[in-house]
Amino acid sequence: MVMNEPEQTRRTGTPLVKRGMADMLKGGVIMDVVTAEQAKIAEDAGAVAVMALERVPSDIRRDGGVARMSDPALIEAIKAAVTIPVMAKARIGHIAEAQVLEALGVDYIDESEVLTPADEVHHIDKHHFTVPFVCGATNLGEALRRISEGAAMIRSKGEAGTGDIKEAVRHIRSITSDIKRITVADSAEIFNWAKTLQAPVGLVEELAATGKLPVPLFCAGGIATPSDASLVMQLGAEAVFVGSGIFKSSDPVRFGRAIVEATTHFKDPSIIAKVSRGLGDAMRGQDASTVETRLAERGW
Amino acid sequence: MGASTQVPDFKVGILALQGAVREHVGVFSRLGVEAVAVTDQATLEAVDALVLPGGESTAISRLLETSGLLEPVRRRVKDKIPTFGTCAGMILLARSVSDGRPDQHQLDGIDIDVRRNAFGRQVDSFETDLVVDGLPSDSRTRIAGPAAEAFHAVFIRAPLVERVGPGVEVLATVEGTDGERRAVLCREGSCLVSAFHPELSGDLRLHEMFLESAFASHVKVPAATASRSKQ
Numbered sequence: 001m002v003m004n005e006p007e008q009t010r011r012t013g014t015p016l017v018k019r020g021m022a023d024m025l026k027g028g029v030i031m032d033v034v035t036a037e038q039a040k041i042a043e044d045a046g047a048v049a050v051m052a053l054e055r056v057p058s059d060i061r062r063d064g065g066v067a068r069m070s071d072p073a074l075i076e077a078i079k080a081a082v083t084i085p086v087m088a089k090a091r092i093g094h095i096a097e098a099q100v101l102e103a104l105g106v107d108y109i110d111e112s113e114v115l116t117p118a119d120e121v122h123h124i125d126k127h128h129f130t131v132p133f134v135c136g137a138t139n140l141g142e143a144l145r146r147i148s149e150g151a152a153m154i155r156s157k158g159e160a161g162t163g164d165i166k167e168a169v170r171h172i173r174s175i176t177s178d179i180k181r182i183t184v185a186d187s188a189e190i191f192n193w194a195k196t197l198q199a200p201v202g203l204v205e206e207l208a209a210t211g212k213l214p215v216p217l218f219c220a221g222g223i224a225t226p227s228d229a230s231l232v233m234q235l236g237a238e239a240v241f242v243g244s245g246i247f248k249s250s251d252p253v254r255f256g257r258a259i260v261e262a263t264t265h266f267k268d269p270s271i272i273a274k275v276s277r278g279l280g281d282a283m284r285g286q287d288a289s290t291v292e293t294r295l296a297e298r299g300w
Numbered sequence: 301m302g303a304s305t306q307v308p309d310f311k312v313g314i315l316a317l318q319g320a321v322r323e324h325v326g327v328f329s330r331l332g333v334e335a336v337a338v339t340d341q342a343t344l345e346a347v348d349a350l351v352l353p354g355g356e357s358t359a360i361s362r363l364l365e366t367s368g369l370l371e372p373v374r375r376r377v378k379d380k381i382p383t384f385g386t387c388a389g390m391i392l393l394a395r396s397v398s399d400g401r402p403d404q405h406q407l408d409g410i411d412i413d414v415r416r417n418a419f420g421r422q423v424d425s426f427e428t429d430l431v432v433d434g435l436p437s438d439s440r441t442r443i444a445g446p447a448a449e450a451f452h453a454v455f456i457r458a459p460l461v462e463r464v465g466p467g468v469e470v471l472a473t474v475e476g477t478d479g480e481r482r483a484v485l486c487r488e489g490s491c492l493v494s495a496f497h498p499e500l501s502g503d504l505r506l507h508e509m510f511l512e513s514a515f516a517s518h519v520k521v522p523a524a525t526a527s528r529s530k531q
Contacts (some may be wrong), residue, residue, distance in 0.1 A: 009428075010426040010427070010428045011426055011427050011428070012423065012424065012425060012426045013423070014426075014427055016427055016454055016500065016501070017425045017426060017427055017454060017456065020320075020425070020454050020456045020497060020500050021422050021425060021456050021457070023319075023320045023323060023354070023500065024319055024320055024354050024355050024356065024387070024388070024456055024457075025355075025356070026318070026319060026320060026321070026322075026355070027316070027317070027318040027319060027321065027355070028318045028319075028355065028356060028359055043358060043401070045362075046358070046359045046362035046363060046366075047359065048318060048355070048356040048359045049356070083358060083399060083400065083401060083416060083417065084356055084358060084359070085356075085421075085422065085457065102423065105420075105421045105423060106421075106422075107421055107422035107423075107457070108422065130423045131422060131423050132422065257366070260359070260362070260363070260366075261363070261366055261367075264317050264318060264339065264363055264367070265339060265367070268339075
């Protein structure tokens with residue numbers, strides 16, 4: 001017999017509910033899309049979520065100017081087109097854009113360096129929101145500062161819009177290698193780590209005990225091929241964001257599917273080879289060392 | 301009562317195409333039971349029980365197909381391997397799904413119909429305490445304090461059960477958006493499904509309940525036998 005007692009008051013927007021949502025995306029691919037049609041292609045390809053935006057990062061780079069939150073009409077059209085979660089970007093520190101995105105019912109907000117920052121000192125206090133946030137990080141200190149502000153997912157930044165994987169590799173390696181060093185630090189060293197990283201000592205202590213970030217660690221910024229996805233997963237990423245890499249390739253449908261399969265089977269080179277064979281041209285890209293604006297430097 | 305010592309070499313497979321795999325592995329490891337990630341058919345055939353974790357059901361469905369695991373998993377579920385599906389896993393194991401994709405595959409492991417994202421979007425995701433019928437009551441893993449009688453449940457863009465077949469036991473319900481009480485934890489034979497995420501809340505009792513019944517069927521019929529009789 002089932003006891004039909006009503007459950008206690010439901011709690012929304014708790015840290016567990018926010019991080020749990022990120023946990024459900026692990027092993028998956030989150031794809032940047034600029035139209036409802038692209039969102040459908042992404043869902044068909046097996047994306048676990050889409051990032052709704054007006055321009056992919058490579059176009060933002062090319063066009064210049066101020067990059068802002070997308071038009072709500074575009075976000076709504078993309079929400080209506082797919083059944084998977086929809087994310088959208090707010091400018092760093094732009095509380096009002098984040099409030100608008102929450103009101104639109106997006107499933108995750110990316111407080112993103114890809115857009116032009118609104119505040120060069122402060123990030124958004126993300127604890128005040130019901131919707132969860134993902135933030136970029138280039139190193140462990142930045143990751144822990146974003147987590148202390150309430151980010152429920154961290155993505156290594158890489159250099160968005162370049163299709164060059166080296167910055168993503170630099171950032172993910174920087175984060176994971178410092179985590180490893182902290183796990184063997186003694187209690188006195190923990191305080192110094194907190195000072196060096198400019199991060200709360202409580203979070204550093206937690207890291208030392210668990211050997212992992214308290215939220216999922218994903219990778220973004222430069223993934224353009226199935227092998228790129230496999231590489232960053234092998235380096236410790238738990239899922240990947242692909243921005244320009246899908247829809248700036250010669251065959252977005254095949255690239256999307258191939259990167260999804262490669263992310264799942266990242267340990268199996270025979271599968272990476274199979275999905276890469278005859279795939280066509282990856283996005284042309286640009287050596288990340290030569291870009292005029294280094295997006296990864298945005299964030300404090 | 302420890303779940304660990306009942307069947308030696310018992311191995312649980314977690315379908316590891318996408319989603320919260322590590323969390324389930326962690327729960328079984330705390331219960332002293334080996335859990336392995338399943339991404340290929342050889343590993344699938346070697347496990348004694350199967351967990352379909354939370355994640356995106358449309359992505360997992362697509363990956364079942366591209367990984368060549370759809371028919372092998374379907375066959376093992378049909379042969380009554382003890383199976384536990386959480387959230388996306390529940391959606392995949394259901395007979396039919398609404399608000400899904402038309403090309404989404406159903407494993408038909410339990411006679412229920414479910415609705416995807418039945419509570420709304422992520423801002424409507426929630427945690428709550430559920431009254432669950434038949435939880436292990438004398439477990440050493442039981443949590444202490446006022447919450448001990450309830451199961452703490454995390455619902456993330458969760459599905460709801462809209463139709464329950466005659467052979468299906470309903471073990472817990474919550475109120476849906478329409479005000480009706482809807483099933484969120486169901487069992488039929490070897491198949492247990494939850495709309496919520498027991499692997500996230502730190503309460504091991506549902507996994508323990510699953511293992512107890514899996515061990516019981518394991519003792520009755522050896523793993524080598526292809527077709528297991530219904531418990």
